Amino acid sequence: MENIQTQDHIQPRKGRGRLILQFLKGSKAFFILCMICAALSALADMITPQIIRVTVDNVIGSAPADTLNPTVRCLLERFGGPEAIRGRLWIMALAVIAVAVIKVVTQYCFRVFNARGGETLVKNMRDTLFRHIEHLPFRWHMQNHTGDIIQRCTSDIDTTRNFISEQMTSLIRIGIMLVLSVVFMLGMNVTLTLIAMIPLPIIVWYSLFFHHKFRKGFQECDENEGKLSAMVQENLTGVRVVRAFGRERYERDRFGKQNSFYTSLWVKLGRLMAFFWCSADILSGVQIMLVVIFGVLFCLNRGMTAGEFIAFLSYNGMLVWPVRQLGRMISEMSKAGVGIDRIGYIMDAEEEQDVPDAQEPTMDGDIRFDHVSFSYDGSPEMLHDISLTVPAGTTLGILGGTGSGKSTMMYLLDRLYDLPEENGTISIGGTDIRKIRLEHLRRNIGIVLQEPFLFSRTLKENIAITVPDLQEEELRTAARAACLDDTIQSFTKGYDTAVGERGVTLSGGQKQRAAIARMLTRPTPIMIFDDSLSAVDTETDAKIRKELEKRFGSATIILISHRITTLAKADQVLVLDHGRIAQLGTPAELSKQDGLYKEIESIQSMSVEDTEEVNA
Numbered sequence: 001m002e003n004i005q006t007q008d009h010i011q012p013r014k015g016r017g018r019l020i021l022q023f024l025k026g027s028k029a030f031f032i033l034c035m036i037c038a039a040l041s042a043l044a045d046m047i048t049p050q051i052i053r054v055t056v057d058n059v060i061g062s063a064p065a066d067t068l069n070p071t072v073r074c075l076l077e078r079f080g081g082p083e084a085i086r087g088r089l090w091i092m093a094l095a096v097i098a099v100a101v102i103k104v105v106t107q108y109c110f111r112v113f114n115a116r117g118g119e120t121l122v123k124n125m126r127d128t129l130f131r132h133i134e135h136l137p138f139r140w141h142m143q144n145h146t147g148d149i150i151q152r153c154t155s156d157i158d159t160t161r162n163f164i165s166e167q168m169t170s171l172i173r174i175g176i177m178l179v180l181s182v183v184f185m186l187g188m189n190v191t192l193t194l195i196a197m198i199p200l201p202i203i204v205w206y207s208l209f210f211h212h213k214f215r216k217g218f219q220e221c222d223e224n225e226g227k228l229s230a231m232v233q234e235n236l237t238g239v240r241v242v243r244a245f246g247r248e249r250y251e252r253d254r255f256g257k258q259n260s261f262y263t264s265l266w267v268k269l270g271r272l273m274a275f276f277w278c279s280a281d282i283l284s285g286v287q288i289m290l291v292v293i294f295g296v297l298f299c300l301n302r303g304m305t306a307g308e309f310i311a312f313l314s315y316n317g318m319l320v321w322p323v324r325q326l327g328r329m330i331s332e333m334s335k336a337g338v339g340i341d342r343i344g345y346i347m348d349a350e351e352e353q354d355v356p357d358a359q360e361p362t363m364d365g366d367i368r369f370d371h372v373s374f375s376y377d378g379s380p381e382m383l384h385d386i387s388l389t390v391p392a393g394t395t396l397g398i399l400g401g402t403g404s405g406k407s408t409m410m411y412l413l414d415r416l417y418d419l420p421e422e423n424g425t426i427s428i429g430g431t432d433i434r435k436i437r438l439e440h441l442r443r444n445i446g447i448v449l450q451e452p453f454l455f456s457r458t459l460k461e462n463i464a465i466t467v468p469d470l471q472e473e474e475l476r477t478a479a480r481a482a483c484l485d486d487t488i489q490s491f492t493k494g495y496d497t498a499v500g501e502r503g504v505t506l507s508g509g510q511k512q513r514a515a516i517a518r519m520l521t522r523p524t525p526i527m528i529f530d531d532s533l534s535a536v537d538t539e540t541d542a543k544i545r546k547e548l549e550k551r552f553g554s555a556t557i558i559l560i561s562h563r564i565t566t567l568a569k570a571d572q573v574l575v576l577d578h579g580r581i582a583q584l585g586t587p588a589e590l591s592k593q594d595g596l597y598k599e600i601e602s603i604q605s606m607s608v609e610d611t612e613e614v615n616a
């Protein structure tokens with residue numbers, strides 16, 4: 001887990017083939033069929049020039065029959081020989097049509113298998129990536145931009161699919177065409193074939209020379225597309241902040257700048273590709289010119305027949321076409337390589353894993369922090385030598401300034417971040433939490449996060465998220481305990497009210513209460529409330545706490561709050577100051593000691609008195 005890489009500067013990845021093979025599960029057969037069809041189609045392409053050659057030389061012309069291949073001669077004999085066919089030229093036309101039909105059928109099958117293979121591949125990739133991302137550590141998610149991850153899971157998947165379903169199959173077709181055309185050309189004229197092949201290494205070298213440049217260009221484009229997506233995603237998520245602070249123009253300018261930069265990268269790449277394709281076309285033109293000049297000379301001086309020359313030119317076209325395509329293929333392959341690397345970046349991230357002998361102990365024991373220190377990646381230490389015990393069934397209140405490390409302590413307890421071995425130990429009932437099976441640990445710790453998150457589903461689905469078959473009455477009891485039932489009943493659709501994306505249609509306090517109700521649907525031996533009553537008024541806060549006390553007497557509760565009234569009933573209160581234990585004791589003890597607790601207590605009691613005076 002220590003080697004989580006950041007998303008910038010992805011290096012070309014080893015093992016791309018292995019990754020592709022992993023994704024190809026279930027679609028391999030379709031692609032093999034595709035390749036067979038591509039091979040048959042390429043073969044059909046090879047036959048037509050031979051038919052034309054025989055027609056020109058032997059049927060229309062008078063070349064002797066013994067120059068023919070025995071199989072072809074046999075075929076011609078079946079129709080009465082070249083002389084007889086001369087009067088029935090439609091036979092040769094029919095042969096051309098028959099070959100064309102074979103080609104059409106193979107191409108149809110190719111497209112059908114390709115579509116099946118491509119879609120199966122994409123589905124498999126999406127499933128695999130989603131499953132993998134779901135199991136990646138919280139820490140990984142914090143280090144990567146959501147928009148960029150989404151881009152990798154959408155457009156990079158498409159690029160990879162195009163590469164496998166288009167380029168890989170084209171590569172097979174190109175390979176077959178290259179080999180077969182050279183074989184046919186050699187069969188007709190060895191010297192002319194060698195002349196035709198002289199410029200090819202130059203064209204291939206030229207293509208490879210540009211390959212590196214394209215790869216870098218595509219990588220830059222892809223990374224910047226990711227940044228653009230992340231910007232859009234962040235703006236949509238933070239639309240309220242943008243509006244509330246009138247930041248539209250600023251955000252628009254920022255987006256505009258990134259968008260222009262992204263566009264300029266594509267324009268630059270487009271220019272490079274245009275230059276490459278045009279110059280590669282000139283090289284191919286030179287090659288064709290050489291073949292034409294020498295072919296004509298051979299026809300005039302060395303007895304090459306007109307039919308052979310026509311067929312040779314066709315095969316040369318088939319030879320040059322793939323070589324010309326090589327440039328396009330290489331640029332597409334570069335693009336796909338970048339896409340695969342970007343997907344590989346996600347797949348390389350290590351999933352959360354249990355230790356080999358992970359245990360599932362009962363979780364109703366004491367919680368103990370033993371000399372715990374912690375720092376986030378690359379940040380200074382946030383928690384310093386924290387040691388304390390929360391006896392089972394008691395309530396620990398935590399108070400501390402913002403950024404003092406309260407939530408961090410809870411993240412560590414829930415193993416959203418793993419505590420490195422040398423940074424102390426957190427144990428529950430004497431078992432080091434690193435040795436507890438993650439799912440077991442989290443199933444037994446109910447946590448209401450500081451920023452409650454609701455899915456864009458109904459209230460019912462949101463509250464019953466951990467217990468899908470929750471009975472109506474249990475659902476309402478949980479909501480009642482969170483002082484939310486009355487509010488929900490006042491909505492026209494009650495529990496079936498959709499809450500909008502991230503719960504936008506609810507107030508902050510309603511969201512917090514929905515998150516509390518969600519936790520209450522499944523009683524757990526440990527419950528954490530991370531400042532989860534901050535957005536509800538003091539009266540409702542008191543009501544909820546009373547309900548909680550009634551419902552879960554035996555649970556161990558950790559209550560993070562800035563309200564003294566909330567903390568006053570705790571068995572002990574921890575006061576954190578810049579990641580250190582500043583005070584630890586019962587509320588009664590702390591209200592007598594000089595320190596943050598006493599200060600806040602007096603400020604808050606003053607404000608209560610003030611309010612009472614104002615009200616009076």
Ligand SMILES: Nc1ncnc2c1ncn2[C@@H]1O[C@H](COP(=O)(O)OP(=O)(O)OP(=O)(O)O)[C@@H](O)[C@H]1O
Nearest residue numbers: 142376379382400401402403404405406407408409
């Ligand atoms: N994912 C993270 N990466 C790096 N630093 C982080 C991360 N999360 C929190 N921090 C830093 O760790 C420190 C403690 O944060 P934490 O969220 O634990 O504070 P807190 O006591 O819960 O504050 P608050 O009362 O505002 O919720 C802060 O300085 C914060 O900037």
Ligand SMILES: [Mg+2]
Nearest residue numbers: 406407408450
């Ligand atoms: Mg916090």
